[in-house]
Amino acid sequence: MSDAFEAVIGLEIHAQLLTATKIFCGCPTAFGAPPNANACPVCVGLPGALPVLNRKAVDLAVTAAVALGCEVHERSVFARKNYFYPDLPKGYQISQYEQPLATGGGLALPRPRQGFGEAGSEGEKFVRLTRIHMEEDAGKSLHEGFPDSDRKTYLDYNRSGVPLIEIVTEPDMRSAAEAAAFFETLRQILVWLRVNDGNMDEGSLRCDANVSVRRKGDSRLGTKAEVKNVNSFRYLEKAIDYEIGRHIDVLEHGGRIVQETRLFDAAQGKTYSMRSKEEAHDYRYFPEPDLPPLLVTAARRQAIAQALPELPDERRRRFIEQYALPAYDAALLTQTRGVADYFEETARQSGNAKAASNWVMGEVLRAMKERAIEIDAVPVAPPALAGLIAIVEKGTISSTVAKDVFAKMYESGRAAGDIVAGEGLAQISDSSSLEPIVRRVVSAHGDIVAEIRAGKDRKFQFLVGQVMKETRGKGDPKLVTDLMRAAIHS
Ligand SMILES: [Zn+2]
Numbered sequence: 238m239s240d241a242f243e244a245v246i247g248l249e250i251h252a253q254l255l256t257a258t259k260i261f262c263g264c265p266t267a268f269g270a271p272p273n274a275n276a277c278p279v280c281v282g283l284p285g286a287l288p289v290l291n292r293k294a295v296d297l298a299v300t301a302a303v304a305l306g307c308e309v310h311e312r313s314v315f316a317r318k319n320y321f322y323p324d325l326p327k328g329y330q331i332s333q334y335e336q337p338l339a340t341g342g343g344l345a346l347p348r349p350r351q352g353f354g355e356a357g358s359e360g361e362k363f364v365r366l367t368r369i370h371m372e373e374d375a376g377k378s379l380h381e382g383f384p385d386s387d388r389k390t391y392l393d394y395n396r397s398g399v400p401l402i403e404i405v406t407e408p409d410m411r412s413a414a415e416a417a418a419f420f421e422t423l424r425q426i427l428v429w430l431r432v433n434d435g436n437m438d439e440g441s442l443r444c445d446a447n448v449s450v451r452r453k454g455d456s457r458l459g460t461k462a463e464v465k466n467v468n469s470f471r472y473l474e475k476a477i478d479y480e481i482g483r484h485i486d487v488l489e490h491g492g493r494i495v496q497e498t499r500l501f502d503a504a505q506g507k508t509y510s511m512r513s514k515e516e517a518h519d520y521r522y523f524p525e526p527d528l529p530p531l532l533v534t535a536a537r538r539q540a541i542a543q544a545l546p547e548l549p550d551e552r553r554r555r556f557i558e559q560y561a562l563p564a565y566d567a568a569l570l571t572q573t574r575g576v577a578d579y580f581e582e583t584a585r586q587s588g589n590a591k592a593a594s595n596w597v598m599g600e601v602l603r604a605m606k607e608r609a610i611e612i613d614a615v616p617v618a619p620p621a622l623a624g625l626i627a628i629v630e631k632g633t634i635s636s637t638v639a640k641d642v643f644a645k646m647y648e649s650g651r652a653a654g655d656i657v658a659g660e661g662l663a664q665i666s667d668s669s670s671l672e673p674i675v676r677r678v679v680s681a682h683g684d685i686v687a688e689i690r691a692g693k694d695r696k697f698q699f700l701v702g703q704v705m706k707e708t709r710g711k712g713d714p715k716l717v718t719d720l721m722r723a724a725i726h727s
Contacts, residue, residue: 301430307341
C-alpha cells in the first residue's frame with residue numbers, strides 16, 4: 238500500500254446457528270436435502286402462516302454474544318426488512334434492526350506469527366463489535382442457461398428460514414491480513430462453542446467486507462465499498478487487497494470513490510460492481526407484528542454464561558502453564574475443541590503431557606489431514622494412545638517402531654501391547670542377541686572401521702544404522718551404540 242494512505246475495514250459475518258430446525262418453523266436445517274424438501278407454509282411465506290421463535294436458536298445466539306463479551310439486551314425486537322426477490326417469497330426478511338439482541342464486545346487477534354509481536358514492538362490487536370442480531374436466511378436461486386434466451390431460474394427454499402446471527406464489527410481493521418485473521422479467529426470460536434459448523438463451502442459462514450481508504454492522519458472515513466459473500470479466508474484477503482489498491486488508484490488519479498456493493502471473482506482475483514448506492518434498497522423496516530419482543534432474562538443469560546466452555550485462548554494459556562508445553566504445541570493443540578480434549582485425555586491417562594503432545598501433533602493430526610477427517614473419527618482413542626506411550630516409555634519398543642505400531646492400531650483397532658507381542662516387535666535390549674550382529678557389521682566394513690579408528694568418526698552412525706537395519710529397527714539404539722563403540726575400539 239502507498240504510504241500516504243490507510244485502509245479502514247469493517248466486517249459483517251453471517252453465521253448459521255447449529256439448530257436441528259429452522260428459526261420460525263419445524264422444518265429441518267440439514268444441508269443437502271433435495272430442493273424444497275425442507276419447506277412449509279411458514280418458511281415459504283404463505284398468507285396466514287405464523288412464525289414461532291426457536292428457543293434453541295436464541296440460546297446459541299446468546300452463547301456467541303456472551304463469549305464475545307457483548308452486552309446481551311433483556312429485550313430485543315424482530316423487524317421486517319422489506320425487499321422483493323424471488324428467493325424471499327414473503328417479500329420481507331425477519332431480522333433485528335433498531336433493537337438487536339446484543340451490542341458491544343470484541344475479539345483480540347492472535348499476534349502475527351513471525352517477525353512481529355516481539356515484546357514491546359507490537360501488542361495484541363483488539364477488534365470491537367458493534368452488534369450481534371438474529372435473523373432468518375433467504376432461499377436460493379439457481380440459474381441455468383444464462384445469458385442465452387432459453388434461460389431458467391429454479392428456486393430452492395431449503396435455506397429459507399435457517400437461523401442466522403449477523404456479527405457486525407467496528408471499522409477497526411487496517412489491513413486485509415488483519416481482516417482475515419479476525420474472520421479466522423471468530424470462526425474458531427464459533428465452531429468451538431458449537432454455535433456454528435464453520436463450513437464455508439456450504440454457506441453456513443459468510444463474510445461481507447466494508448472497505449474504504451483515507452489519507453493518513455485524516456480522521457474522517459472515506460467512501461466505502463462493500464464486498465459481499467466472500468467464503469474463504471484467502472479470498473477475503475485477496476478481495477480486500479484488491480479493493481484497497483483500486484481505491485488508492487482512483488484517489489491518486491483525482492477520482493472519486495462511488496459507494497457501491499461489489500462481488501469478488503475468485504478466478505480473476507478482482508471485484509466487480511453489483512449495484513450502486515442509487516440502486517440500493519430502501520428496506521422500510523418496521524417491527525414484526527407477528528412476533529412479540531424477544532425477552533432474555535438475566536437468569537437465562539447467566540445460566541448460559543456459566544455453561545460456557547473454556548475458550549481457545551484461555552485453554553492455550555493453561556496448556557502452557559499446567560503441562561509446561563511450548564507455545565507452539567499449545568497453539569496447535571487448541572485449534573479445535575475436539576483436539577484439545579483428545580490431547581488432554583491422553584496426557585491425563587499417560588501421565589506424560591509432552592509425549593501426548595508429540596503424538597497428537599505428529600501422527601494423530603497427520604492421520605486426520607491425510608484422511609480429511611475430524612478428531613472424533615480417529616479410531617485410536619486416548620486410552621489406546623496412552624497405552625502406546627507407556628510401552629515406549631518402558632523402552633519395550635523404539636520410537637521408530639512405535640510409529641508403525643500406531644499405524645497398525647489405526648487400521649486394526651488392536652491395542653499397542655497386543656500388536657507388539659503378537660508381531661514380535663519388542664525392542665532387542667540384551668547384549669547377547671545384539672553382539673553377534675555388531676561383530677558381523679564390523680567385519681563386513683573393515684575400511685570404515687579403520688577410518689573411525691584413525692579418528693574420523695563421521696561414518697560411525699552408518700555402522701549403527703546397519704545394525705538397526707538387520708534388527709528391523711528393533712535393536713535398542715543406545716545399547717547398539719555402546720556395543721559398536723566397544724567393538725571398534727577394543
Ligand atoms: Zn418451514
